[in-house]
Amino acid sequence: MSENIKVVVDAMGGDNAPEVTVEGAVEALKVSDKISIILTGRTEDIKKELQKYSYDESRISIVQADDVIGFDEPPVMAIRKKKNSSIVVGLNLVKRGEADAFVSAGSTGAILVGGQFVVGRIKGIERAPLAPLIPTAKGPSLLIDCGANVDARPSHLVQFAKMGSIYMEHIVGIKNPRVAIVNIGAEEEKGNMLVKETYPLLKECTDINFVGSIEARDIPNGDADVIVCEAFVGNVILKLYEGLSNTLMHEIKAGLMSSLRSKIGGLLIKPALKKVVKGFIGEDQGGAPLLGLKGLVVKAHGSSGADDIKKAIIQCIQFSEEEINEKIKENIITD
């Protein structure tokens, strides 16, 4: 770890690139003087955006990448063929040790595949999970894994539980985080084959605070800090969270327009409602880390704004300063 943390930002990734990616990078420089940023992508496009801002030129550099990987490209093929894309170029900088972390709001699939194949996993780590924070009534919980590792094995889930604990303790600041496995009942004998095999292994772990099964019903209530599941289930949880919140808020807003009385009431409650939605969603980290790699890869939402990109970059400082990867190596690999 260097005093100066180098973060590569995929300037071309996301719905609003390169506008918001460049803006987010410039904003991040203002927050911390510990970082310098490398933007990967089409130099000309990036320069055009950079011209809008005043910033310390010694702290931002550009590495040219001709190609962009689209959201609809098959990830494995894209990573293999588009060697000169902003994602592959960026990941290679991390692989060669020329940068500490990579942030992208581009294709999730390509970032997941590229993270594992270009940067590579820490020796001994079997899978690299994508671990977003999700909102709950008691603050954010870490949902691990939401990535591409479908059809996981019990040993993978045990590593997810340990890596998730380290992240929640040292990045989010939850002491002795409660770890639970997603299940279809609270009893130990419940579950599918994967959960039944994983449960006793988690119970044996002395280095995590395993509290047993969690039913999906209890996730929004914040009954666990680290929510362990295989990626298919994690993806369903993450996306249903998004879809159901949106649908409910949409229905409520439509309902408020149904009468004069409710319209007036709606105007009165608007600030409180906004506060609730913001409070529930809370401060996120701007992106989800892909854990267990030889370097940090952060996946930001495709629709990220500049503020999200900035937060995703700032997350990399903490990750580096808290030496998360060293902790993963010490705590997991020596087991």
Next chain:
Amino acid sequence: MSENIKVVVDAMGGDNAPEVTVEGAVEALKVSDKISIILTGRTEDIKKELQKYSYDESRISIVQADDVIGFDEPPVMAIRKKKNSSIVVGLNLVKRGEADAFVSAGSTGAILVGGQFVVGRIKGIERAPLAPLIPTAKGPSLLIDCGANVDARPSHLVQFAKMGSIYMEHIVGIKNPRVAIVNIGAEEEKGNMLVKETYPLLKECTDINFVGSIEARDIPNGDADVIVCEAFVGNVILKLYEGLSNTLMHEIKAGLMSSLRSKIGGLLIKPALKKVVKGFIGEDQGGAPLLGLKGLVVKAHGSSGADDIKKAIIQCIQFSEEEINEKIKENIITD
């Protein structure tokens, strides 16, 4: 099918039994003169409840069952040992052809296991899925399977799709219902092994309206009428629906109490908000059917009120009149 449809109601099942189960049974008699009801459970307790109402005594009978299966009992063991429980006694009446359907708000596990082992599956049906209706912005969708059939095979999911289509068309009244499989992306090549193997099989089915994959994000929007998944994933969807709706509504209500302005607004929007919640949740069927059995088994929610029990009983009339099981035999087994 007889003109007179006989429904067995587990008088002892659920959080508020036998009060609401007996009340629901009496109420159901008023809705339709096509049914008669058999209540299973402790005769004395049931009689005490029945005394509260006036009803046609020729249409309600009691079959004594000494035992009750608790919510926390391991299902397989409970079904095997408690031969004289209200659930096993009730299911045996269906098995022997002395009743057409069984309704219970008792232990889900015991009802699922009992349905399969006591009543038995229709010949050729490999698994009996539990299929609740879930609310969406466009009306209810059928989520199939939410039962105990974890670690399902592709052929099971194909049968779920077909049975679900028949149910949605003939019970809920959706013509040519759109069938989708829960997946982690919209593309055909996405998914875990089960989904990848099932997808082409569903695509080949000419007797259902298969529309492809559905991401969990799009379920609340009502993008499919029949949502096919294996039981673990279905259970996660169902329970997260419940948990997230409750948490969001709770947070909103708490937010409305945060200032005088929002309190007044809250009072004004109360009727509209209630209407939205009711409209979104809509009219359910009072319980979820366990499909593919030699007879109908309906699982009502443990916290059911009398009105839910009534609706669950009424559902049995339609199921019988529409000859759902005959349609399942014709359309699925001859394939």
